[in-house]
Amino acid sequence: MARDAAGWAQAPCATEDGCVAGSVYTDPGVYADELTEVFGRTWRLACHESELPERYDYRCFEHAGQPLFCIRGADGVIRTFVNACSHRGARLLAEPAGNAAKIVCFYHLWTYDSKGACTGIPRPVGYEAAGVKRAGLGLREVRTELRLGFVFVNLDDAAPVLGEFLGDALGQFETILGTQPLEVFHYSRNVLQCNWKAWHETNMDLYHEYMHVVLRKTQLKAMPMEDRRLLVYGNGHAGTGNLKAAYDGYEGFRGRGGDVPPLPGTGPADFRFSVLFPASAILSRGTVIRVDTVTPISARETLLEMRGLGVLGEPPEHRSIRVQHHNQYWGPMGRNVPEDMYAAEECERAFRGGAARWQLIARQENSTGQDDAILRAFYAEWARRTGRSPQDPLHKVAT
Template sequence: MSRTAQEWEERPAVPEGHFVDSRIYTDPLIFNEETQKIFNKTWKFACHVSEIPEIGDYRTFDHAGYPLIAIRSDDGEVRCFVNSCSHRSSVILDAPAGTAKNLTCPFHLWSYDTRGNCVHITRPEGYEEAGICKANRGLRQVRAETMLGLVFVNLDDSAGSLADYIGDGLETFSEILGTHELEVFHYHRVVMSANWKQWHETNMELYHEWGHVVNRTTSVAVKGYHDRMWKLYTNGHGTLEPLAVQYKNYPGWEDRAQKMLPGLTEGEFRVVDLFPNTTLIARSTALRIDTSTPIAPGKTLVEYRGLGIKGESPEDRAMRQKHHNQFWGPLGRNVSEDVLFVEKVERANRHRAAKHGIIARREGGRGQDDEVVRSFYREWKRQMRRDPEDITQLVDAPSISATGSN
């Protein structure tokens, strides 16, 4: 039966934690609070070490509104700095990636070395009276830590370690990431008209695999698909037991039975969702990492990386690129369909046509259960001190989120 406007507004008759108020995706105050309470304090995936292998190699990116630089310093360490000159604040590096012996600001040619020390002030004698000198004008360093080749950064100098934050969250990817040296062979980015949480939800909930033409036949129809258990970790991360996907079920596609990435078996699918906005997906021969950067409540940058084994043969690399791109390239089946899905949600949320999002699927913690999404929102509630069901007032800090369903 269709519903009246009043009925459409009513709180869904589901247990606590099984729906969200759609304003969490659109309210500018919530967006700003997320920047302050989550992104300013949480470890953020920045890049893979293979993107900055040599001294002076750097990647630039934005995080929590800060322009940042991740760079390989001259002592071999990966460091991160705020990409802002200590003089008149100009962004120093514009290119998304490059190599630099020194980081020189184009405005007045102040320069910094790869450890963030200020090494040149143009006509420095003019600052002697005021006490400005190289020794007190270094760049602002940002914490950077590496795990399994993944570089994470944190703007909060008092936050706990990356190891404490990840916990066991990468256990299903430790062999994949840690056995051979990997390298990024694919990078693309999409600015989508959707909230950052919608993207991460779509990575987390597998119920939407019904929407993917390929997944219906290669995954959902496979024996054991609905039996896999979710495993929830502390801090809002989650993973799912593996599945042997049947790629040959899709016309024209081949098995993924050879040259698998380390630790993976024929057709094997693994996924881990790291709170708040990074997902790793392995499909036997191919590995994808995606991470988002919120731009506005309804606008999100998502960066996609594909990784292969460093030094592998051109034939193996071509195979891996093909398998990667079939699903996850700019014209791949999954990524483009996922962008369509989240933009459709955003279109209905934007002006409050939609009031609630339902996250109420329960399948005993298996496959298409929404428990991992509910776990995400328990962590969101803990950090935001706002209830995603009712964002209008602050709540007492809830206890640490659940630590696993198995």
């Protein structure tokens, strides 16, 4: 039976955490809190160390509305700084990536080194009367830690260390990522017309396997649903550890384009992933790794960056197969990622105008199969950090 307006406004779920109000995607106050209380206080996966192979290599990015850059110093250590000059705040590094032994501000030519020290000021004598000294003009350094080759950053100097934040969320990737050096061989970026959570939900929602033709043919029947194991780690991190794929089930993948060694600790048909709160994901399909990072641009626009990883220095014949395996699913023309982008944008379209009121995250299958436990764990952490209820996000609640 169809519902009238009052029925449509009612949450269609008896469990308190089984639905999420549409305004979590659209409300400007919610979004402002997310930037400061979620992104501003949690560890963000910024890049992989292989993207900064040489001394003075840098990469720029935005995080919680702030321009940042990671740079490998003369001592080989990767550090992160706010990409703003100490003088008048001009952006120091404008290219997305590059190499800068000396960082020179274009505006009045102040210079900085790779440890963030201010090393040069033209005609400094003019500052003497005001007591402005070069030693007090270094860049704002941002906490940086490496874990399994990934560079993580945190704007909050008071936040717990990375290991405490992650807990065991990357434990299932220790062998895969930590046995031999890996490198990024694929990088792509897309701006999605949706809230950042709408994308991240595609990585947390196992039930949407039905949307992907390729998953219907290769994954849904590859193992009994009750044998699947969902992993909820705490702090909003979660994943699955033991999914299987039967790649021959999809005609286009027959043979998957040749042989290449799977990454250590995994088999060629194994699929696992960890989603890291608030918005990163690491996925492994035996021979390749995909990494998602998500940067909110506004409440309704999101930058999605994707990386594909293979073995550093492997033979070209192995690399070409790995690229093929990656792109079959996750490339810009693959059978998976473009469909997820479409889903994220379509799901949110009706929330913007208030037509859709709720989304359901109520599936319970004892943390197996297509349980929504990962989504519920995410929203529990989101509520704890924003002080808002996912069911009634426009009213702040005590945390």
